[in-house]
Amino acid sequence: MDIGFNYAQELDQNDTLHTFRNEFYVSDKSIYFDGNSLGLLSKRAEKTVFELLDSWKQHGIDGWTEGKHPWFYLSEKLGALSAPLVGVDAEEVIITGSTTTNLHQLVSSFFHPTEYKSKILADELNFPSDIYALKSQLQLKGLNPNTHLVQVSSNDGHTLDTDTIIKAMNEDIALIVLPSVLYRSGQILDIETLTKEAHKRNILIGFDLCHSFGAIPHQLSEWDVDFAFWCTYKHTNGGPGSVGGLYVNKKHFGTPPGLAGWFSSKKEKQFDMEHTLTAATNAGAFQIGTPHVLSAAPLIGSLQMFEEAGIHNIRKKSLQLTNYLMKLIELELGDFNFVIANPRDEKERGGHVFLEHPEAARICKALKAEGVIPDFRQPNGIRLAPVALYNTFSEVYQAVQILKKIMTKETYKDYKNERGVIA
């Protein structure tokens, strides 16, 4: 079958999500495949930022309760908009903090080591910030991270094996923290099975959803996951430093926040100014201080688009895009030593394609110079994320042609094979 440019155009014509592209600031001079690191700005997100600036302008302090999106209830409102993306009830989600601070909050709330159950289980492929947070939480409890953080190893350097993780769920493990999708290879972990196995052993389990939130549907309630946390600037296009999110299973409501603050309060009680905290009886209890209203503002507009598009439709198109990209890479770039290092199977493939090549750093620089925006991951990885809401199949086709030209003409050799400050 011919899978060339005509085929790409045909796929674009049949794309039921194609109208969303017009809502984003996409440059016609470049092909943006980095939505898994920082999603693009949409006009709706921009509009809601202006609306919140306007409530400050118009109402001053009264913006907390007046204006289009009263700030006092914004974290809860955004939690409700996020709940369908993770498959849980509105009261189980709050938009607050960042990935790393939410992980700190959740571990300090749910990790209660005892003499015989005092270790945390993680993996050796997770993003460094999660590992730093887990180690520092152990230290705060007077435990040695070298002995008390158990990191499951990978057999191939890219993926984790479910059975290997389960085998590491020993009696001395009190808490498990794993990513839903690995940030390099894009592998999706089997959250349902891992949760079931953890609970059989009386271990609490939480997931970092940074690379799946807004890209892949979740059924956290059905799977009975204890907690989860994520950022919103990747697939949900909340902008640089946008406010993160967390989920706490309602069976844990009433667990006191490990890191308390006045925004952990029941909302009706907060302004009683008592020195004894009456914590909210929902996920709101895991907030700490005043919400970062302007960094949450873009999410109002952005999350509406996810509600309209539907996460299952987004996932379907995302799989088509990555599938098409992999097919073209095999067809067009067979001579150039690329290894497709993400899982192929749709059950295990996340939202991006992960290519390995010894010259990856300079190939990324050459791609950027030619207007294709990937990202580089140490030491030899190229991540390419065609995103369902704003990328097209024609862009996938064009990007592969550009990569082929760079390889054929060896123009990547004009660049140094080392990463930039921000890779």
Ligand SMILES: *Cc1c(COP(=O)(O)O)cnc(C)c1O
């Ligand atoms: C992006 C990402 C982070 C970033 O954490 P921040 O607190 O938002 O800076 C952490 N962990 C994972 C797995 C990520 O993908």
